[in-house]
Amino acid sequence: MTAYDPCAHCEEMMQPYLDRVLTDAERAEAETHLDECSYCRKRYHFEERLRQFVRQAVQQEAMPVELKTKLAGLRTPLQ
């Protein structure tokens, strides 16, 4: 039987924690560990920051203006 590793368990909870889908009890469990463990805390903060960074990085490319015009041109003509 392998020993319980609280950091491994905290790692498993990271994605659902940041997606806010943990139960109240699970969230409290994760937060208790994060309060005590700077190793996991750094990695949670990094992941949170990474998500923002990914979103910003891929949203740099705006929709071309010509495409917007073409889409508007697809509207049904008014009678």
Next chain:
Amino acid sequence: MSETTREPDARRLATDARDRVRFEEDALALSDQVYRVARHLVGSREEAEDLMQETYARAFRSWRSFQPGTNLRAWLLRILTNLNIDRGRRQQRTPDLQPLEEGDYFLYNKLEAAGEGGNDEERVVERLSQNDVVTALSEVPHDFRDVVVLVDIGDFTYADAAQILDIPIGTVMSRLHRGRRILKKAMAESAVGGEAA
């Protein structure tokens, strides 16, 4: 036809036209957001532009099937992903279920190990470039990328993503979990090179 019959008909037509125009305006107002998701669901800008035009043409034709009050952005993305499948991804591949050894802390650990000086997590993120992210995302297999793009970039809920992709919510969660790990592994390879292998 009597005058009294014609009047309600005219009113109905006017209401119909008003609803249609409102629908079209609402859909067009969301086009930037839909494009941002579309751009990363498909391989190239050209494909994304073609897909957007097909999506909006179909949406405008079938506007009556949209239920007002429900999520229009999700409805548009549902059309877009269906068209995308029709365009060459009719056969959804079975996801590669080989175990991925790296855990969720993998990218941080790699970047931290490769860094010099301070290891503040804000600074660790700064070791990634926009290009690292865009390249890494394009390398994530479609089945996984779809859910990552919808949830992490499109900001859709698990339930919306499940509806858009027509897959069970449990599949969204498992693909999202795996997709994020694949993305982080690809980002590590892009940012740190061979050291991440």
